[in-house]
Amino acid sequence: MALSPSEIRQHEDDAPKLRARDIADTLGISEADLIAARCGTGVTRLNPHPDGLMQAAQTLGPVMALTRNDSCVIEKVGVYENYHSGEHAAMVLTEDIDMRLFPSHWRHAFAVEKETERGVQRSLQVFDAAGDAVHKIFLRDGSDVAAFEAARIRLRHEDQAPICVTEPRQPVEAAKGNPEKLDILRTEWQRMTDTHQFMRLTSKLRMNRLGAYRSVGAPFVRALATEAVNTMLEQVRDLGLEVMVFVGNRGCIQIHSGPVHTLTPMGPWQNVMDPGFNLHLRADQIAEVWAVEKPTQRGPAVSVEAFDKEGMLILQVFGVGKEGRDCRAAWGALVAKLEGLSEEASA
Structure with a gap:
């Protein structure tokens, strides 16, 4: 039986020191499901296309950019600039923030404000169709909080329900020779x-x-x-x-x-x-x-x-x-x- 948003929130509240990804794995849900459960209370669902999100990122000043897969996480501090849009592939090209983006996989996005021991942590988080993390942007000391708030309003999605409709995770393609x-x-x-x-x-x-x-x-x-x-x-x-x-x-x-x-x-x-x-x-x-x-x-x-x-x-x-x-x-x-x-x- 699927967990309700309130049950998901309670599980997260009961494990304040665990990472969101680990809590989601424990509950058998996606990380996007976990984040979406707080829509309306610190979380705002956003339109997920990278054109809007990267435009917003370029207003934030110095931030931390994070991308991961199941076995590796990369984190870079810098400023988002020099964004190049593309239907199938887009790019951010700076010395510190250097990225290749594939818009078809940017399916869910959220502005997240979370209370921590060090104060409010603000981030923009993007997920694929299965609810797995694609990219995250974390504000730091010196980031422009007003710009974050403006982006949260400007990119707000019409659907703010505390659920996330995801699709089954696609398996990794096995080695294919000929x-x-x-x-x-x-x-x-x-x-x-x-x-x-x-x-x-x-x-x-x-x-x-x-x-x-x-x-x-x-x-x-x-x-x-x-x-x-x-x-x-x-x-x-x-x-x-x-x-x-x-x-x-x-x-x-x-x-x-x-x-x-x-x-x-x-x-x-x-x-x-x-x-x-x-x-x-x-x-x-x-x-x-x-x-x-x-x-x-x-x-x-x-x-x-x-x-x-x-x-x-x-x-x-x-x-x-x-x-x-x-x-x-x-x-x-x-x-x-x-x-x-x-x-x-x-x-």
Whole structure:
């Protein structure tokens, strides 16, 4: 029997120190269900399209941007600017807030005001059709509270019922290869001039990312030990390299470009705890890791990419290749020395 909004609110009140996601999991509901239960009492349902939400975000001043999947959370502090709308994909392009947005998955949105030990916490929160978090924006000291209030009124949805109509969660697509097209994959891979061509190539060949990696072989990819991700982060820190870390879900990809200074392991979590940049990675949920090299007009793009046991992409890491800050050669050398899967198996 489904829980009523009042029952959901009571469960949340009884566990004030638990994260919303954990409470929702305990109750067998989505996080959007949990948030919606407070519509009218600190929560306002908003029109979810990113055009309106990003326009609002650009008025808030310095905030914290958060994007997550089941195994990784990225948090960046900065100012939303330079938003580019798009029917299928949109972008926010700044040094600190760098995002790719996929509007079809922005299905539910809320302005949330929550009493905490440190005062009222204000946020804009976006969820997909299943009620899973797509992206969240948290106000900080120095954020424009008046702009938040104005956005809450301007973007207010006509439906303020304390329920959320969600759809069943879509399973992660399993690795999909196509042995009959393997020669074409290798030939076309060599001809790529931009990393963005990769997804079009795999789609054309009726493959997906992980299926292509499992099929194509050397010199394009190399299977790594799962511990390689932690080793990679430690070496990036120790060498002072700048990297691009991509973390996302179906509706949003968020990117950190810069160094990694402070690693703080806690149980199964590996955490980056730097000013303006936090990363929380469940290392125990990494099932496959690949070192990948794709040709581009500016030289090879080398990445380390981690997947969970379902085949979902957890995160990707590239070397920064910006003019004056080109770490790609040192990054490529680092990746080349990471422990391979066969080496692990024979150890």
